[in-house]
Amino acid sequence: MRLATDLFASAQATVRAVGAYALFALRVLAAVPGALPRPGLVIAQVYNTGALSLVIIMLSGLFVGMVLGLQGFDLLQRFGSEESLGTAAALSLLKELGPVVTALLFAGRAGTALAAEIGLMRATDQLAAMEMMAVDPLRRVIVPRFLGGLIAMPLLAAIFSLIGIFGAQLIGVQLMGVDPGHFWSQMRAAVEVGDVMEGAIKSAVFGALCSLIAVHEGYHALPTAEGVGRATTRSVVISSVIVLLVDYLLTAVML
Amino acid sequence: MTQQAAAPEAPAGLAVRVRDLHYAVNGRTILAGVDLDVRRRSVTAIMGPSGTGKTTLLRLLTGQLRPTRGQVEVDGQDLSRLSRTGLFALRRRMGMLFQQGALLTDLDVYENVAFPLREHTRLPERLLRHVVLTKLQAVGLRGAWRLTPAELSGGMARRVALARAIVMDPRLLIYDEPFVGLDPVSLGVVLRLIRRLNDALGLTSIVVSHDVREITAVADHCCLLSGGRIIAAGPPRALQASDSAEVRQFVRGEPDGPVPFHYPAPDYAVQAAAVR
Numbered sequence: 001m002r003l004a005t006d007l008f009a010s011a012q013a014t015v016r017a018v019g020a021y022a023l024f025a026l027r028v029l030a031a032v033p034g035a036l037p038r039p040g041l042v043i044a045q046v047y048n049t050g051a052l053s054l055v056i057i058m059l060s061g062l063f064v065g066m067v068l069g070l071q072g073f074d075l076l077q078r079f080g081s082e083e084s085l086g087t088a089a090a091l092s093l094l095k096e097l098g099p100v101v102t103a104l105l106f107a108g109r110a111g112t113a114l115a116a117e118i119g120l121m122r123a124t125d126q127l128a129a130m131e132m133m134a135v136d137p138l139r140r141v142i143v144p145r146f147l148g149g150l151i152a153m154p155l156l157a158a159i160f161s162l163i164g165i166f167g168a169q170l171i172g173v174q175l176m177g178v179d180p181g182h183f184w185s186q187m188r189a190a191v192e193v194g195d196v197m198e199g200a201i202k203s204a205v206f207g208a209l210c211s212l213i214a215v216h217e218g219y220h221a222l223p224t225a226e227g228v229g230r231a232t233t234r235s236v237v238i239s240s241v242i243v244l245l246v247d248y249l250l251t252a253v254m255l
Numbered sequence: 256m257t258q259q260a261a262a263p264e265a266p267a268g269l270a271v272r273v274r275d276l277h278y279a280v281n282g283r284t285i286l287a288g289v290d291l292d293v294r295r296r297s298v299t300a301i302m303g304p305s306g307t308g309k310t311t312l313l314r315l316l317t318g319q320l321r322p323t324r325g326q327v328e329v330d331g332q333d334l335s336r337l338s339r340t341g342l343f344a345l346r347r348r349m350g351m352l353f354q355q356g357a358l359l360t361d362l363d364v365y366e367n368v369a370f371p372l373r374e375h376t377r378l379p380e381r382l383l384r385h386v387v388l389t390k391l392q393a394v395g396l397r398g399a400w401r402l403t404p405a406e407l408s409g410g411m412a413r414r415v416a417l418a419r420a421i422v423m424d425p426r427l428l429i430y431d432e433p434f435v436g437l438d439p440v441s442l443g444v445v446l447r448l449i450r451r452l453n454d455a456l457g458l459t460s461i462v463v464s465h466d467v468r469e470i471t472a473v474a475d476h477c478c479l480l481s482g483g484r485i486i487a488a489g490p491p492r493a494l495q496a497s498d499s500a501e502v503r504q505f506v507r508g509e510p511d512g513p514v515p516f517h518y519p520a521p522d523y524a525v526q527a528a529a530v531r
């Protein structure tokens with residue numbers, strides 16, 4: 001009995017939270033046209049979020065690619081088809097690892113920074129001060145950051161995948177001795193525009209989700225130091241789970 | 256005894272009119288029936304002990320919070336009937352100095368003061384610079400224009416925030432604790448600035464403060480907020496001469512009297528004995 005009421009209460013809370021997110025998303029989208037006349041604000045945010053995550057994205061891309069090179073080579077060798085290493089690495093990076101790992105790193109680096117920044121603006125009355133100056137913080141602060149993340153994510157994912165392929169090549173070709181001609185030509189023959197599009201769509205969706213979650217958590221943070229800390233943690237936890245869940249859904253739809 | 260200065264049915268002369276204002280958060284009543292009239296072109300002081308709800312009252316006056324009951328009229332407009340657009344239009348004629356300054360941390364001093372102009376006007380850069388530097392000069396911080404908010408002391412941040420609050424030449428200027436953290440010189444400057452802005456630009460000022468001596472020197476009208484109500488209002492001298500024990504206690508800063516210094520608390524012995 002107790003369990004049932006608890007379950008019911010938590011289900012209710014979840015529904016309410018999802019509803020709050022949906023409403024907030026609508027408000028943000030409604031404010032997007034108002035923010036478009038000032039592309040400078042958005043570009044500054046693309047630069048901010050992109051620069052924040054660029055180094056870790058590049059490093060992680062390289063390492064993930066190298067691991068793919070090793071594992072892929074070991075696996076493919078058992079079937080005697082090492083030349084397919086390029087195809088295997090490119091497809092797994094473009095379709096799956098690129099968007100997903102980039103999104104997770106993005107949530108951990110840029111997302112937390114966004115949530116903390118906005119939460120701090122809330123805690124120090126900066127958002128209230130904007131309201132008092134008749135400036136809508138949604139349009140001036142939230143939308144540019146949301147769009148910035150939305151634009152930066154696919155770019156970062158592309159960089160991740162490219163560097164990952166380079167890493168796989170480094171291990172497969174340079175270290176394990178796969179024929180470079182086969183590595184590249186097979187890859188070029190097998191990878192289709194649709195595969196690239198799948199990755200692009202995924203990373204755009206993840207970018208929208210991660211940015212939305214980060215700005216939502218920051219915007220609704222309790223106006224205290226603890227509240228800002230909690231918002232930061234929540235943004236990375238929620239983003240990670242949602243990215244993995246949505247990744248499955250998108251894969252199932254697009255496969 | 257809330258209002259004897261203004262004729263009760265003359266809202267034309269009133270910048271702000273508050274009737275029977277109630278506000279509660281989390282079941283705790285903070286304001287319980289505030290009536291307040293602010294005459295145009297006056298400096299009205301709202302005084303009161305810490306934590307009585309002065310900041311809350313200002314947030315209600317500016318539509319940042321919605322009252323649980325009662326009516327707030329600013330410039331003859333009922334805030335509860337205004338749409339968000341209407342509220343924003345009204346706020347463009349208001350300036351507010353926040354208790355902690357609330358400067359935008361990603362902009363430097365100059366850009367902070369320029370912010371409302373950039374958002375609401377299309378002034379050419381030369382004119383904009385002239386306006387901003389003039390306002391910074393008025394608060395004595397023209398030389399600090401390229402500092403970031405993190406590089407300012409609390410008092411400097413408050414003065415920058417004041418420059419920002421007046422940059423759009425508002426008709427109603429609201430100050431939340433403008434004197435806290437100011438050294439005697441800047442305090443004198445800010446006091447004179449409040450009076451000068453008020454008289455020269457013909458605007459209306461509402462100043463929240465518990466610095467009785469400073470505020471009574473500039474205010475035309477003082478209100479004492481305590482226990483969720485305005486317990487006294489009138490010209491500063493009338494308040495000082497008041498025969499009410501509560502008012503005397505606050506104005507003279509005596510620790511004992513009807514105005515509680517302590518937040519409501521259970522009996523000390525009970526609280527101390529209730530270990531574990």
Ligand SMILES: Nc1ncnc2c1ncn2[C@@H]1O[C@H](COP(=O)(O)OP(=O)(O)OP(=O)(O)O)[C@@H](O)[C@H]1O
Nearest residue numbers: 280281285303304305306307308309310311312354
């Ligand atoms: N969000 C909130 N939740 C609960 N209580 C609140 C909230 N905001 C304010 N309060 C309470 O309302 C009361 C009034 O707060 P307010 O900030 O208006 O006081 P104040 O008169 O401005 O005090 P001070 O002079 O110290 O600035 C305080 O006792 C505070 O505990």
Ligand SMILES: [Mg+2]
Nearest residue numbers: 309310354431
């Ligand atoms: Mg206060």
